[in-house]
Amino acid sequence: MQRTQSAVQYTEEEEALGRIAKALGHPVRVRILKLLLSESCCFTGQLTDFIPMAQSTVSQHLKVLLDSGLIQGEINPPKVRYCINRENWVKAEGLLKVFFVSPVHDRCECG
Amino acid sequence: MQRTQSAVQYTEEEEALGRIAKALGHPVRVRILKLLLSESCCFTGQLTDFIPMAQSTVSQHLKVLLDSGLIQGEINPPKVRYCINRENWVKAEGLLKVFFVSPVHDRCECG
DNA sequence: GTTTTCTATCGTATATTTACGATGAACTAA
DNA sequence: TTAGTTCATCGTAAATATACGATAGAAAAC
Numbered sequence A, B: 001m002q003r004t005q006s007a008v009q010y011t012e013e014e015e016a017l018g019r020i021a022k023a024l025g026h027p028v029r030v031r032i033l034k035l036l037l038s039e040s041c042c043f044t045g046q047l048t049d050f051i052p053m054a055q056s057t058v059s060q061h062l063k064v065l066l067d068s069g070l071i072q073g074e075i076n077p078p079k080v081r082y083c084i085n086r087e088n089w090v091k092a093e094g095l096l097k098v099f100f101v102s103p104v105h106d107r108c109e110c111g
Numbered sequence C: 001g002t003t004t005t006c007t008a009t010c011g012t013a014t015a016t017t018t019a020c021g022a023t024g025a026a027c028t029a030a
Numbered sequence D: 001t002t003a004g005t006t007c008a009t010c011g012t013a014a015a016t017a018t019a020c021g022a023t024a025g026a027a028a029a030c
Helices: A012-024 A025-039 A054-070 A086-101 B012-024 B027-037 B056-067 B086-101
Strands: A071-076 A079-084 B071-076 B079-084
Touching: A012 A054, A012 A079, A012 B012, A012 B027, A025 A054, A025 A071, A025 B012, A025 B056, A025 B086, A054 A079, A054 B086, A071 B079, A086 B027, A086 B086, B012 B056, B012 B086, B027 B056, B027 B071, B027 B079, B056 B071
Parallel strands: none
Antiparallel strands: A071 A079, B071 B079
16 A cells, blocks of 8 residues: 555544454454354354364464454463453444444434 | 465354455555445445555555455446445445444452 | 535555465474 | 374465556536
8 A cells, every 4th residue: 555645544433443443343353253242152162063164264364363462361281261351342332333323313304 | 375284264253354354454454444334325436535555556555345245336337336335335344233232241259 | 607615536555464285393292 | 203183384476455646527617
């Protein structure tokens, strides 16, 4: 990307929402999160059983989710236990809620 | 991307959430949506006033949002009026709500 | 008709994402 | 010690995304 002119400044909210959404922006990562949200709550290893992809690819997607803060991983060699990061999860929920709930104006006559 | 082995099948929900999140996955698109959500509701033209980027780049981001269904554009030459697509907006809100509200288990002792 | 305004699209360059297999690091089990 | 398990990381290839300037098209203003 050429950045000759740009260097746009974004607000905290814009950055935060962008980051969260980007992490959610691949169906396999949605699936991973759903698995972590499931009754099992935490997962060690069996993730790849539910995702027909190379183990290295799954690992890469897990890293994206880790970097977003939405999940956390507890090393428990030779396994790693992945869980939702509750604190950040709630934050993300809040950000999205505020964003989406800001109502589309009823009195707007367009569409 | 090599797809020698893969061809993973995703559920409707996984695909839909992925698509929406991907569209939201850039701070400038978050800003555009916020502008469209603002009191003005619809915008014709002045969008670039709020976004210090090349006009062609803004147009490209608008296309991404259009393709996601989150916004719609009504051609009204030489201007175009962009608005939130209410129907799809509500759908997106619903999908995200269901996804995030599925509670992180309280009784889960990890994190 | 000519010019202006607004916006999409094209062409292009670079960065990032996505995917794979191979390898390595770390602990367990035999 | 040796072999097995689990997962991250490296190297690589191809697809997408991001950004720009230049150009084109379509109606409005003159």
